[in-house]
Amino acid sequence: MRTLPLSINNFYACTVPLEGKAHKPQTSAVVERVWGRLSLALRD
């Protein structure tokens, strides 16, 4: 199960998906990009 370094503890952002869906590769690419950026920012 994929996670972020810090849980997204706010009502307004915690629906952001962290996992891709194999049958939706295009949207999964967006999910991957967002996870990568948040992961990096929250590790700082």
Place this chain on the structure above:
Amino acid sequence: MKRVKPVFGVLETTLACNLRCRHCGSSAGAPAQGELSDAEVEGVLCQFADLGTVLMAFTGGEPLLRRNVLGLARTVRDLGMELSFLTNGVAVNERIAREIARLEPAAVSVSIDGIGATHDAFRGVDGSFGRAVNALKLLDAAGAPHCMITTVVKSNIGELERIKELALELDVWTWQIQAGIPIGRLGADEVLAPRQVLEVLDFIRSSRAECRGRVEVVPADCMGYYCEPPERDVAWKGCNAGLCLMSVTSTGNVKGCLSMPDSCVEGNVRERTLREIWEDENAFAYNRSFDANAMKGACRDCEHLGNCRGGCKSAMFALTGGANENPLCQRSVIKNLCTQ
């Protein structure tokens, strides 16, 4: 607590809303007097980007009722930030779903608070359930990460199982389950009773296991925390407000989290820049100057207090009038039930 940067930004685009939800935390309906102009919003967005914000959430009211909201959303993306929407779905049609998907949002979350008549009664408008479900289908077809949010109170707790079936049927990406807290229009009589809090947390745990790989079931930040077994994959590390989250209301007031009371307004973007507010040493004191000794109730002696800081501050303010204890914490609920 260490102030990082506002990785998360939230913009209340307007207070206008086409529904009259019983549990609306903003008491939305008509636009607020003196809402920010497009030029002002663009300025605010530039300031968020300059502060290092990664994800900007558009909420309301109903964000899609703001004229040019998709233009403003494009500005978010052009500034290099990720974008999410929280919407009731009523205004979503095929064209809007396509335009939203073109923005490559991180998430588009539609509220579903029950099945059929239950949702409509909650939302105050007949037909709103059908519109919300249709919105989720259109967003999915257009290629946007379509997500669901359910606010649980006494009158819809019995529908969680059916809502889960809907989430699976619609193949949503995430389903956030949150306890209703008595802000805005939600009365205290609708808030979950302590045993119901435990019931919902049990439901979240079992649904997470059952739906894994298909739908991410996400507990909202207003409940749970250090449950055994855990209700989330990453241990709760305390409310983000003022630490890596900053929010702006439709009239430019700045809070850590939009759900906090007006006593937590730190300034207004018409008077000070976001950077001045963020870097103000006295701002967001409830988190930045957290005082464990001020905690009460079950929180006071809890072994997790250093990390947890009492959970969601908005829930604390709403349920207790202060930021000193949290009735939606599982450990607190159990401790209180055991001592009764």
